Amino acid sequence: MTSRLRSGLVLLALLLVVSGGSEAWNAWSRYRLGTEAASLARAGDIQMIASDSCAVCARARAWFEANDIPFSECSIERDPACAARFDALRAPGTPVLLVRGRPQVGFSPQAVAVGLRS
Numbered sequence: 001m002t003s004r005l006r007s008g009l010v011l012l013a014l015l016l017v018v019s020g021g022s023e024a025w026n027a028w029s030r031y032r033l034g035t036e037a038a039s040l041a042r043a044g045d046i047q048m049i050a051s052d053s054c055a056v057c058a059r060a061r062a063w064f065e066a067n068d069i070p071f072s073e074c075s076i077e078r079d080p081a082c083a084a085r086f087d088a089l090r091a092p093g094t095p096v097l098l099v100r101g102r103p104q105v106g107f108s109p110q111a112v113a114v115g116l117r118s
Contacts, residue, residue, distance in 0.1 A: 033109040033110060033112075033113050034063065034066065034067030034069070034109065035067065036113050036116075037067060037069050037109070037112050037113050037116055038067050038068050038069050040113070040116035040117065041069050041070055041071075041116055042070065043070045044070075044072070045070070045071075045099065045100050045116060046064070046069065046070065046071040046072070046097060046098070046099055046100075046112070046116075047071065047072050047073070047074070047097070047098040048060060048061070048064075048071055048072070048073040048074075048095050048096070048097050048098075049073075049074055049076060049082055049085060049086050049089075049091075049094060049095060049096040049097075049098070050073050050074065050075055050076070050094050050095050051075065051076055051077060051093075051094040051095075052075055052077050052078070054093075054094045054095060056094070056095055056106060056107050057094055057095040057107075059107060060095050060097070060107035061073065063107075063109060069112075076094065089103055091103070091105050092105065093105070093106075095107055097111075097112065097115075099111075099112055099115030099116060100115060100116065100118075102115055
């Protein structure tokens with residue numbers, strides 16, 4: 001095996017290890033935040049103003065459900081009161097999470113956990 005080929009294989013192996021480690025870290029972080037949020041959240045603490053075609057809304061919904069975090073949701077396309085609330089917040093897009101009454105635009109597990117801590 002040439003030294004150039006060996007160096008290339010070593011580099012590839014290092015990239016795979018770093019990539020796998022990074023993914024494992026991200027998964028552990030999502031799990032930890034989900035566990036924390038589930039322990040802090042009570043019914044009514046999290047309300048999601050969503051859009052039916054919103055991929056980020058689907059990701060947020062999946063995270064809440066996977067971690068047994070209580071939340072309520074309304075759709076701006078199907079619920080006029082929800083659309084009015086969304087308009088009143090002047091949010092640039094969905095989802096808008098109301099965590100204990102404080103709006104968060106977009107979805108961030110970290111921001112949800114912080115909002116539930118305060």
